[in-house]
Amino acid sequence: MESLTVLERPRFANRHGRLYEANARSFLDLAEHDIRVAVVNIATGSMNAPFYNTRSVKVAYVLDGEGEPEIVYPHMYPHMSPGGRGGESEERRRERGKGNWREEEEEEEEQKGQEDEEEEQVGHTGGSS
Structure with missing residues (x-):
């Protein structure tokens, strides 16, 4: 080895x-x-x-x-999972998760989306030779 x-x-x-x-x-x-x-x-x-x-x-x-x-143990508590009965709504989870770390994550996602859009635009505008 x-x-x-x-x-x-x-x-x-x-x-x-x-x-x-x-x-x-x-x-x-x-x-x-x-x-x-x-x-x-x-x-x-x-x-x-x-x-x-x-x-x-x-x-x-x-x-x-x-x-x-x-x-x-997500399989043992299905009522607490996002899709299960009694689970929190997406809006409630976002509200509960607000804080510096959440804002940083959202900024990263936004930046990634902008980079993806720029790559798409470059791909569409760069014609073939």
């Missing part, structure tokens, strides 16, 4: 942190064991979004600083 350096290049990075990952596609020796290895550096005040997979086990260690793990 060859050595693996997960921290070479982040798979995803923004001001909230970085995600480094190795899976069967990026490191063939992992395919034999059907595993994925990930390292997440989370910025202060940010969080790691939930990832749910019935066939996986996720182990997390806080190496520096403090963190509180919370376990989510």
Whole structure:
């Protein structure tokens, strides 16, 4: 088995942190064991979004600083899910989620949309030779 350096290049990075990952596609020796290895550096005040997979086990260690793990069981509480009975409306979730982090996320989404529009315009105006 060859050595693996997960921290070479982040798979995803923004001001909230970085995600480094190795899976069967990026490191063939992992395919034999059907595993994925990930390292997440989370910025202060940010969080790691939930990832749910019935066939996986996720182990997390806080190496520096403090963190509180919370376990989510969406299949056990369908009445609390967005589509389930008794769930919050989309408007209520947005209102509850207002704050600096939410505004930052909305700004990122808006910027991404503008970039996509610019790419489309470039694609339409750049004629073929």
